[in-house]
Amino acid sequence: xxxxxxxxxxxxxxxxxxxxxxxxxxxxxxxxxxxxxxxxxxxxxxxxxxxxxxxxxxxxxxxxxxxxxxxxxxxxxxxxxxxxxxxxxxxxxxxxxxxxxxxxxxxxxxxxxxxxxxxxxxxxxxxxxxxxxxxxxxxxxxxxxxxxxxxxxxxxxxxxxxxxxxxxxxxxxxxxxxxxxxxxxxxxxxxxxxxxxxxxxxxxxxxxxxxxxxxxxxxxxxxxxxxxxxxxxxxxxxxxxxxxxxxxxxxxxxxxxxxxxxxxxxxxxxxxxxxxxxxxxxxxxxxxxxxxxxxxxxxxxxxxxxxxxxxxxxxxxxxxxxxxxxxxxxxxxxxxxxxxxxxxxxxxxxxxxxxxxxxxxxxxxxxxxxxxxxxxxxxxxxxxxxxxxxxxxxxxxxxxxxxxxxxxxxxxxxxxxxxxxxxxxxxxxxxxxxxxxxxxxxxxx
Numbered sequence: 466x467x468x469x470x471x472x473x474x475x476x477x478x479x480x481x482x483x484x485x486x487x488x489x490x491x492x493x494x495x496x497x498x499x500x501x502x503x504x505x506x507x508x509x510x511x512x513x514x515x516x517x518x519x520x521x522x523x524x525x526x527x528x529x530x531x532x533x534x535x536x537x538x539x540x541x542x543x544x545x546x547x548x549x550x551x552x553x554x555x556x557x558x559x560x561x562x563x564x565x566x567x568x569x570x571x572x573x574x575x576x577x578x579x580x581x582x583x584x585x586x587x588x589x590x591x592x593x594x595x596x597x598x599x600x601x602x603x604x605x606x607x608x609x610x611x612x613x614x615x616x617x618x619x620x621x622x623x624x625x626x627x628x629x630x631x632x633x634x635x636x637x638x639x640x641x642x643x644x645x646x647x648x649x650x651x652x653x654x655x656x657x658x659x660x661x662x663x664x665x666x667x668x669x670x671x672x673x674x675x676x677x678x679x680x681x682x683x684x685x686x687x688x689x690x691x692x693x694x695x696x697x698x699x700x701x702x703x704x705x706x707x708x709x710x711x712x713x714x715x716x717x718x719x720x721x722x723x724x725x726x727x728x729x730x731x732x733x734x735x736x737x738x739x740x741x742x743x744x745x746x747x748x749x750x751x752x753x754x755x756x757x758x759x760x761x762x763x764x765x766x767x768x769x770x771x772x773x774x775x776x777x778x779x780x781x782x783x784x785x786x787x788x789x790x791x792x793x794x795x796x797x798x799x800x801x802x803x804x805x806x807x808x809x810x811x812x813x814x815x816x817x818x819x820x821x822x823x824x825x826x827x828x829x830x831x832x833x834x835x836x837x838x839x840x841x842x843x844x845x846x847x848x849x850x851x852x853x854x855x856x857x858x859x860x861x862x863x864x865x866x867x868x869x870x871x872x873x874x875x876x877x878x879x880x881x882x883x884x885x886x887x888x889x890x891x892x893x894x895x896x897x898x899x900x901x902x903x904x905x906x907x908x909x910x
Contacts, residue, residue: 468516470526470555473591475539481584482543485551492559492799493583494792494815496575497593499601503781507887508877510608510870511564511576512639513600517593518856521561524589526552557585561851564818567604567642567870568846569877571892574818574832576601578847583793590788598786599632602778603639606753608874610771611644612882613753615760618768620662622748623776624650636776642866644874645775646768657863662770664692664718664746671697677706684712692716692746695731704731708738716744716767724749725764732765744768752780757884791815803905812894813901819843827876833895 484490499509526534534540535548559581564570576597579586611619621640624633630652637653647660654661665683673679676698684691691714695703700722707717717735719727724747735743747759748770759766773779789811790802801813812832819831819839831840839845849857880888894902 468520468592470524470530470588471533472520473588477588477590478534479539481588482540482547484584484587485547486544490582490584492580492794493586493790494578494580495586495590495788496579496791496816497577497597497786497788498575499570499572499598500785500787500809501572503784505780506605506609507881507883508569508571508605508890509601509784510604510643510874511568511570511597511601512566512604512642513597513635514563514566514577514850515860516596516600516635517563517577518561518851518860520592520596521557521589521851522854522856524555524557526555528553555585557581557589557854559585559851559854560849562847563850564846565848565866565869567866568873569827570818570846571830571890573812574830574892575816575847578815580792580815594786594788596635598784600635600639602781602784603636603775604643604870606778606781607640607643607645607775608870609753609884610751610756610769610774612874613757613760613884614769617760617766618646619644619756620768620770621645621648621650621772621775622770623772623774624648624653626773627776633776638863640775642863643870644867645771649770659863664716664770665694667694667697667720670694676703677710680707680712681710684714689713690715692718694718694720696721700727701730701734704734707743708734708740713740714743716746718746718748718770719766720747720749724755724759724766725762728759728764728766746770748772750774753884787811801901801905803902805906805909812898813905814898816847816898818846820846822876825876826878827890828878829891829893831893831895832898834897834901837895837897 531548531552559579562578564576570576621637623636627633627636633650634653637648637650637659638657641659647662648654649663651661653659670676670679680693693707693714695717696719728745731745744767745765746768747766751769751771752774756769789804791813792799792801792815803813804811815835817833817835819833820827821829821840821843881890
């Protein structure tokens with residue numbers, strides 16, 4: 466699916482038309498953030514920015530889009546010049562500040578800030594939230610899974626379980642930038658330069674009259690690059706067939722059963738036959754908890770393939786992302802805007818997030834107004850990535866994003882990153898931001 470100007474919710478377009486009619490093309494700032502961490506997360510990893518920037522640079526209302534909108538009953542009260550003049554000339558002309566992909570973040574920090582004429586900043590909401598929240602969900606889980614594997618490669622295998630082909634493509638991207646070593650999804654390999662990996666399916670073995678023939682035929686095509694699936698019938702019998710057939714596959718795959726005990730038994734069989742270089746690859750409904758158990762048990766598993774847990778972020782499939790107006794220009798002056806809804810309040814003003822690092826370890830973040838000076842020795846997380854509707858910096862290669870993510874996650878305290886009972890990470894508000902909140906709260910009363 467290719468995103469278009471109609472890749473948005475109807476209310477974005479009705480508000481856009483309303484802003485136009487009211488002459489509200491004033492500069493405004495919206496920020497995208499997450500209200501709270503899911504119960505199974507102690508931090509998030511920002512992802513999805515690349516798709517956002519591609520979209521905003523090329524956002525146009527094509528003649529067919531405009532004709533469709535003109536015919537909608539919901540827009541019948543809109544003046545003709547909105548369709549005849551405004552939409553054909555529409556371009557995103559504002560600026561975007563964002564946390565670089567691969568950066569650990571914590572609620573309620575803004576992941577992204579959009580400043581533009583009000584209709585422009587409003588209409589992009591749906592697409593921005595969809596791309597960033599989904600890929601952030603996947604990347605945040607991928608980091609946990611990779612960490613649980615303790616240095617063993619993790620391959621993303623989830624395209625077939627994803628909620629559509631585009632979701633599978635972007636899940637592979639997010640998983641790779643967060644530390645996975647490859648993907649089984651070929652289009653992701655082509656599109657993003659992600660290393661590809663794969664084995665054989667049970668259907669290959671079942672298509673032959675016997676297992677030995679299936680293994681021999683596959684190895685005959687792929688030689689020492691072959692990865693043979695052992696559990697179609699009986700795992701240990703299959704391992705012995707590999708050794709007695711004289712095959713020397715790159716790896717064998719275990720996809721069911723007790724991975725710990727089976728991997729030990731298979732390792733013994735392979736080693737006894739001199740196949741010390743043949744690796745054991747484990748798959749089958751794995752997640753960070755199961756992988757941690759396998760690693761802790763000392764099982765001789767060399768690599769893991771993870772599907773559903775990654776491509777659907779199954780334990781926390783949706784983040785409570787919000788895209789809220791935080792600042793507008795009125796009578797030539799910028800004004801902080803704050804929502805006071807119970808449980809859904811927002812923080813006013815355009816902001817910056819400062820990360821305080823000491824001795825190579827992050828100790829706290831401070832959310833401040835954009836013009837505030839940061840704490841001594843702190844570094845800003847948000848950087849300008851789009852100005853006047855055009856990119857400020859070229860797209861970084863995926864391997865650079867991946868390396869940056871690894872370094873940034875390693876900077877977090879270990880007790881914040883651990884799977885079991887992680888410690889919360891402190892996020893503070895600056896004094897000037899607190900003062901603005903107090904002032905707006907008094908006005909409300």
